[in-house]
Amino acid sequence: MSSPEPTTQTVSVPTTWRRRLSPRPGLERARSSSLAIVQIVIAATAAFAFAHHVLGHAAPLLAVTVTISSLGLVRDARPLRVLETVIGMIVGILVAELIVLAAGTGWWQLALTLAATMLVARVLSAQPGFAITAAIQSAIVVVLPANVPFLRLIDGVVGGVAALLVTALVPRSPLRAVTREAAEAFAAFDAALTTLVQALRRGDRVRAERGLRRARSLQRPVEAWRQGIDSGAEIARISPLLRRQRAEFERQRRICVQLDLASRNLRVIARRVVYVCDDGAPRPIAAGLLAELGAGARLVAEALTDISYEPAAREAVRVVGARLDPSALAADSSIVDQTLIGALRPLAVDLMVAAGMPGPDASAALPRV
Template sequence: MAENPQPSTAAVPTGWRRVDPRRGLRRVQGSSIAILQIVVATTGAYAFAHYGLGHPAPLLAATVCVSSLGLVRDARPRRVLETVLGMLVGVLVAELLLLLAGSGWWQIAVALGITLVVARFLSAQASFAIAAAIQALIVMVIPANAPFLRLVDGIIGGIAALLVTALIPRTLQREEVRTGTAVYRAMDSTMTTLAQALRRGDRMRAERGLEKARALQAQVDAWSTSLDSGIAIARISPFLRRQRSELQRHERIRSHTDLATRNLRVIARRVVYLCDDATARPVAADTLTDLARGAQLVAQSLTDISLEPVAREAVRAVAGRLDPALLLPGASLGEQNLIAALRPLAVDLLAATGMTSAEARACVPRI
């Protein structure tokens, strides 16, 4: 008699997922300045238009503030201004159509069509056209007591949004430093994983290091966005005047770090290839570890400029040894190519410490 077949399904335990309020609190904390900006700008624009100019319902003064500022981290004055202009285009088109053709269902269609065509012609940003269309729709649907009254409200809202961008800076230096430090923390994890793979001849670990290296670009891009926003706001904010030179220094570090992460991906691919034979390579592992220590000092120099010379000397000491023939005499071509791939990484780290590209290249022995 045949045995009973095993069931093809199994019981899966179910239950309520535990709600973790910490994620929500972190989101609120990260958007706290943006929320303050929106509240101050919207309230101020509405109060000025309503009580100062006597506008009965300055809706657009409020909506322009909310839409142009938003909750995203990137609140550069140029981006805010572009969004404001997009909304004002929609308001202007709708106001002109109201004067010429009145309101109705077909007028709404015409207003939306013209607004989207004009907005797409003026800007490549899809959000620009959508913002313009929404404001045009509001003007066409909600009646007003006087022509072009809502255009004035929109201008007031735009001015208020730009003012709070300068007076209540959203991108603070500590946030940018936190983003940059996260990049170097991820770089250190990547380099540590690759060094362990070389020390053990572990291909799976090398592939994990390659995955980490490929994931670095998104973090570098986030740092770039944060820095660009901070530099743009510092140009117009009286409260960030002292941070301008420091932000420029961080931008120099970021640009060379971007190049370093790209070179690290090349190194990771070479490590994966080398580890295919499961042979330990302690010299290459130690060299990469020494470069990782130098990168850690570069990361610390983000908050302490006095560490830049220390980081420079640490990386320079490793760079001076990066002669494949001397470091690994008699080694295979693949191993020597790996050492050769470390040279651009060392040059980028040296440039991040303040050296010129020519000075950094001179620290690496000629081959």
């Protein structure tokens, strides 16, 4: 009897593990943080060189650590945030210097310093990580004492100044990242709106509920976009290299505000779509109008990278808005259908203003009801 031939089994790697083992996420993180790393390296090196070679400090450790901690790898390197962090860490260094000067160094001095520093830091900032960062700086003062009092405080000031100067002179240029966040917010808005259009065309309550869930989740990408705009605008305000981007940040702020309002109105629409789809009847008129508004929103999204799309976006939404007369479009329908079409009117106004039309003109573009 011949022995059975050995068989080979192919071990499949789960998708989640393949994603974890893939180098792409790590490379993407490194790429997105490259400018922040360059900024930190320049600032920390400059702070060390100034404290060591100009001020004559033998080991200006805090000049380096304060710089690194102030800037960080997060994209939100706003001058005000950097300044707040610098002030907090310098306060922590000052508290530690005073305790060392009065009580010397030791285990209980370290405990007292950490407690005092973190209490003061919690008063100054609501961020838990802020207190930890300040405590690290104060611990360095106690653990590594210096012969000259308040020498580390000077190093901390040098590091803070270096961080602020690099924020202005070597900015992280966040416009590209902000525009990417804007695209993500509009993509999420379009996905929610498209799902509601499909629900209206089919009278599908399940799909309508899915659209409502998507509409309710729009606040997160819109808020991320708004925070990015705030950060970028503050950096551009003090950086001579980003002066030309100030107007673009203000334009994106206007669009972001209107998309926020449009998202809120879309949630109102979504709740009504769920209600009207309960009978399973299709609503082609409402679906068509909402789809046309979605096409206008996509033109607004295109205008983020090419402002020449704004006139086309305004006209596309205006044409739809001029037809939003519930009594004319749904004269033979129930009051529920008329209310649904009426709910599209504020959304049209939001999109027209997002495309650059003044608010009064956008409201006047709608028929009187």
